[in-house]
Structure formats: structure tokens, C-alpha cells
Amino acid sequence: MSDQRDPTPYDALLLLSFGGPEGPDEVVPFLENVTRGRGIPAERLKEVGQHYFLFGGVSPINEQNRELLAALRADFAEHGLDLPVHWGNRNWSPYLTDTLREMAKAGHRRIAVLTTSAYASYSGCRQYRENLADALAALEAEGLEPPRVDKLRHYFNHPGFLGPMTDGVLRSLADLPGGVREGARLVFTTHSIPVASADASGPVEEHGDGGAYVREHLEVARLIAGAVRAETGVDHPWDLVYQSRSGPPHVPWLEPDVCDHLEELHGSGTPAAVIIPIGFVSDHMEVLYDLDTEALAKAAELGLPVRRSATVGADPRFAAAVRELLLERAAGERGVPVERCALGSLGPSHDLCPIGCCPARAPRPAAAGADSPYA
Template sequence: MEYDAFLLVSFGGPEGPDDVMPFLENVTRGRGVPPERLTEVAEHYRHFGGVSPINAQNRELLAALAEELPRAGFNLPVYWGNRNWDPYLTKTVAQMRDDGIRRAIAFVTSGYGSYSACGQYLEDIARARAEVGEGAPVIDKLRHFHDHPGFVEPHADAVIAALGTLPDRDPARTRLVFTAHSIPNAMDASSGPSGARYSDQVRETAGLVAGVAAPGLPWDLVWQSRSGPPQVPWLEPDVNDHLEALAADGVRNVVVSPVGFVSDHLEVLWDLDNEAADTARRLGLNFARAATPGTDPRFVSMVGELIRERTDPATPRRALGRIPTHDVCPPGHCEPAARHRVAS
């Protein structure tokens, strides 16, 4: 398969205070999220001047990829389109058509499978192509990468660095806590008819990172950033509730690693660096938050490897885990359960 462009597809975020509420309304449209919840989340963004960190991080990643892809043998123009804010995906696809692009390979800033992390992005791409109409380029999405060394190793090194900042590293009183964005239980169940649920993939990633960073140290997988109607069951426990339980069990040192994320965007900076850190402080826990891959050279290089996998069938697939990943998701995989929607 030959491609003539590379497309970065991401969630998007506000670029200033006036963008915050329109952005949140885009994210939550049709989901029944109470207005008071939107107001609460809006304050999180305003804490950072109304600017989502994800935009600058995507620009940095795109710049790094523009340098890396030619080194990997892919002289492709690079484009960027978002689900929820400018540059909107439809606008980007229209620009690609006008530039004469016929077939592009897309990298989505989520390493996992589920409706919100994979299936909804496939819908976004299909909708953008339909809205652009005749001449819209064909766009193929790269596979999930939850167990690729270029994703696992930067997370592991970040955990090692975070452990090194703790004043007390007694293994008997130290715990690794891995987090990812919570999703509705029904969405998680619908993400894995082939045996690859979102929660299973995240758990596998956590185990791989822990095995490299701190063999033998106890670890847990918890969830963060839940949204949506309170009556809908979501993956639990929440990270803050879990910190309470750890403190009650005599744990005194905690490293939190956000393995569900590729960069330090708002849900990492607010939910962990503010809320979880405040909870730990109140409980008397020594707390350190591990970094995300961002533009780590191994993560950037991974994207080139994933393209090589797609374009050259002889290329070996680098995967540290056993849960299957797919170039093209099988029927029923990553489809919505009762059309649940969730920010990611």
C-alpha cells in the first residue's frame, strides 16, 4: 500500500477563554451531561488560561514527525485534524483534497481500542470524507499501539524517574498506580468481542510498564476523568478513592503513571497534578506523577514503524503483549454500546 500524506487525528481543545464553553458543548453534545458539570470542567480549562495543552503538544508531535518520517523513508506531507476544535478534521480533509492527496495514513492520539478511543475516530474520518465529498482522499488508520515498545518504554522510564523523586522508597510501603480515562462499563464490554477490551489493553500496558520499571513492586490499575450521567456505571475505582484506600492500608509512597495517555494534556495536568496530588497531600502520601511519552524519540519513531508495518507486509510487528491489535478492526470491535459518548 502506498500513501501520499500523513494525517494526525486528535481530540482538540480550546485556544482561549472564549473557546471553552463552545468546545465543551461540542464534546458533550447529545450525551446528557448536566450544565453544572460543564461549568465545573470549564473552570479546569480556565485554570490554564482557557488554553488546552493538547494543542501545543500536537504541534510539537507534528513537528517531530515531519523530521522523523523522512528518516524512516516516508517523504509525506503532514496534516492535522481534530474531532472537537480547530483545525477540524473536515477542514483538514478538504485541504488535503485541494492539495491533490489521494490516500493518507492516519495516526490517532490514542493507543487503545474502544468506541471513544478508536471507533469514534473512524466515524470522524468517514464523516469528514463524506462532507468533503467527491475527491476526498482515502484515509486508513494505523493500528492500536498499547504494547509497542515505543509507547511502553517511555512510560517505564518515566516511572523510574518518578520513583527516584520519592523521599521514602521502602518497597513495603510503596505502590505504583496506573491510570487511564474511565469509560462506561457497557462501552468497555462492547470494545472486545475479539478478546481485546479497552480495560484489558490498559491492564496489559500497565503490567508491561511495571515489569520494566519496577519488577516486583505492587501495582494497581485505576481510572480517572469520569464524566456523563451519574446513573451510568463507569470503570472504577477512581484514582482519588484508591488513594484513600491505599493510605488506609499503610501505603505511604505512590507513583501515578497515566498510561492511558500519550501526552500531558488537561486531564493529566488537572485530574492528577491538581486533584490527585491534593488528595495525596491531605492523606500524608508521598506522591509523584510519571510523565507521558509526548515527543520522546522512541514514541515518534514508533509512528514510522507503524507506517512501515502497513506498507511492507514483510515488516515484523513489534508488540510486547499478547492481546491482539488490528489494522482494520473486526466487525463489532470498538462499536458504541447504546451510543455512549466520552471525552478522551
């Protein structure tokens, strides 16, 4: 087998995602899993659950993960990569611990992990690593030998992630009325997080206002806007805004909110906008409700023509990017020189999260990092 198809030392890939309910009876238990330890009353969970009940109590994320799982398996088979692909979630079935238990019992000893989060942050990276450590500790307590897990690097600036989103923007612009298309503003959106968490995201030496979280999103927005300009010849102005805030009012979170921003754009005479959810890999609940429901309703109320651009989902180019990231990491683990693909000025992200990267709210072990107890 050639180096281009050799996954050694890995014997499996794990798709690790957030998870979501698949029926009305699962909504509140799912939200209890997500918020465990935060002291949120059941009444509040039922209130938040109304977002899910609007869609029959079903989050689309699990079905989208099944589609991505199928796309990864098809891509691997097409390119002669003989590597099984498994799927586990942090907060709902199939649970991470159950999946890792099955993989360990099947004899998998070295597992590459793809998380459905492209950027650096506590909730988007370290929390997944903490969940991995918890799952490995659970296997150890059961008497199983825990496998080694290596998280694939952040892929926000990989062309296989950027290309599908750029095409989505072009389709959305083409769908706008001709009279407002050229003046449309590009509104890039991602999940708001506490300002303190954003400032602490990424390696210690990179800390600053917004940390790696904001810097990486700004880079993605700049790259997509540049690709759109190259394709259309129009230099659309753009902004980075935020959505889905869930914290108490007295705690500063990243702003502006997407709906507030649409009001500002309308007030300033902007003729149209395209909302681009660059912070999300697929069209899960925060896209369906916060953007397709709330933000588009706000735009309709304002009389502002708005289109919402597509996420990456199970695009074959993204599946190919995952294969490239896995083989790149495998070659590096074997000491084989390899080109690490990344667009823009930030370059490829680190393979191993350094100590102090996206620090935890409280000291907890995390897998797949320089301080991992399971390295």
C-alpha cells in the same frame, strides 16, 4: 527506495486528535462541540469549563500535538521518509474536515491516520472512525473526491510507546524520598468509561468483563511493572485505576477512582505511590487537572508521598514507533511480509477494525473498517 522507507500506497499521514481550547472565549464553544447531542445545559458546561479556566482557558493538547507533529516530521526527514504529515482535530481547530479538504485539494488519495488514542474502545477508536466518515461524506457533498483513509493499528504494546513511560516511572521512583522508595506502589490510571462500553470494546470474539479496553491496559501495566522490576530489582506492587468519570451516577463506570484508591493505599499503610497515566498520550487537561491538581492534592491531604509519571508526548521513540507502524502497514498493503512489532502476550492489534468492533451507540458509518463505505 527500499521497502524499509517506502510508504506506498500512502501519500500522506494524518495526525488525528481530540482538540482543545486555546483561550477563555473558546472553552464553552469547545465543550459544546464535545457534548453536542447530549442535551447538556450551558450552565453545566460553564461548570465543567472551570477546569480549563484554572489554566487560563487553554488546554495543552494543541501545543502538544504541534510538538508531536514536529517530532514526526523530523523523524521522517532523518530516516529518508518523504511523506507529508498533516494534523486535524475532532472537536476544535484545526478541524478534521478542514484538514482533509486541504489534503484532498492537494491531491492526496491514500492517507494513513494516527489517532492520539492507543487502546480499543468506542470513544478511543470507533468514534474517531465515525468522525472520519463524517468528514469524507462532507467532502463528497462538496463535490470533492474523498481520499481513502486507513487508521494505523493500536500501539499500546509497541516498545516505542512503552519505553518512554517506563523511563518516566523510573525517574518518578528516583524522585521519591529514599526511605519510602522501595515500598512505593505503582498506580496505573486511565480514563474511566461506562462498564457496558468497556465490555463491548474490541472484536466480538474478544468480549468479556472489561473487553479489550481493560485487557489492553492491564497488559501495559504488567509490561511496565516488569520492566521497572528488571531495571531496579524491586518488585513494586501495582494496580489499574480510573479517572475523569463524567457520566450520571446511576450508570456504572469503571472503578476504582484514583483519589479513592489513594485513600485506600494510605489506610493500608502503603508508604508512597507513583501515578502512571498510561491511558493518555500527552499531558492534556485530564492529566493536568484530574491528576496534577485533584489527585496530588488528595495525596498531600493524606500525607502520602506521590509522584506523577510522564506521558509519552513527543518522545523521539514514539515518533519512531509511528514511522514503523506506518511502514509496517504500507508493506502489508503491498503484500510484502513484515514483522509487526509488539511486546507481551496480546500481540499486534488488527489493521482493519472488524464488523462489530467497539459497536456504536447508534448505527453510524465509520471509515477505516471492514464495514467502511469509503474502503
